[in-house]
Amino acid sequence: MDELDWVSIKSGLLEMARKRGAEVARVGDPALLEDAEPGLRPSDLLTDVKSMIVLGGAAPRAAEWQSPRVEVMETVGTADRMAALGSSVARHIEDTFGYYALNVPTSTDENDKAFLDFKAAAIASGAGSASLAGPVLDPTYGFLYLTVILTTLPLPVDGPLQEAACPAPQCVEMWDEKGTTPCMAVCPIDDGGCLGGEIQEGLVIKRRYNEEKCRDRVYHYWTPGYQAALERVLDEPDARKRKMILYGSFFTRTMWSITYSGVSQGQCFECIRACPVGTEQRVLI
Ligand code: SF4
Ligand code: SF4
Structure with a gap:
């Protein structure tokens, strides 16, 4: 097939994913993740992998963010809808084009490790950028659940975003005024929380993160x-x-x-609740 065919195959696949609920659909180069530790490389999961399709979506609904009962949010965060979408896209690729397509499991492998660094895959494909709070943030939608499909289809790649979503302009302003940001203010590492860092020239530097404590709250x-x-x-x-x-x-x-949940069920959203990226999606009339 010539280059034009791959372009239209790619846009057809991403459009299909969007119609089925993905807010963000991008393609990344799996070679960018090949320096990960053995076992976490895309080629460890699928031999001859050429592309990785990263889909983001299934964020909690606006009403769930707005609910005064924080327990509501403790029960709605799950990646299972994205995992199901990823499986159906993978099946479509194999059935329609005859290329291998593997929806990376969102559960954990040996020693409770992920099968793939989803965050790195999302950043490499531009399905969001890294944030001080931790999750990958899409500039429009903010926090999204992710699924990654590795395939031997040689799709044209999108690559990382040119501009990071974090720190948002409001956070830079807050840092200049108060020496903190919304996420650090709700979960300060030096006061019982998990997040620390600084902002310099519009960039997050010296990020500190208490992973163990955060994990205990999220799970x-x-x-x-x-x-x-x-x-x-x-x-x-x-x-x-x-x-x-x-x-x-x-x-x-x-x-x-x-x-009663799928996998990757998160139960603490407080830093992201405070994060301004994507707030437009959480406020309705
Ligand atoms: S998810 Fe919860 S515990 Fe973890 S950094 Fe955010 S607010 Fe803190
Ligand atoms: S609150 Fe601001 S600094 Fe924190 S993750 Fe969101 S954009 Fe980044």
């Missing part, structure tokens, strides 16, 4: 908590105490989270 009701509670139950000789653990609210909420 509070999740597999590690379930494992820890189970261990305590197995070690607990007192039947009454065992019952309290198993039927208590932590274990019950954890079971709901695990059994």
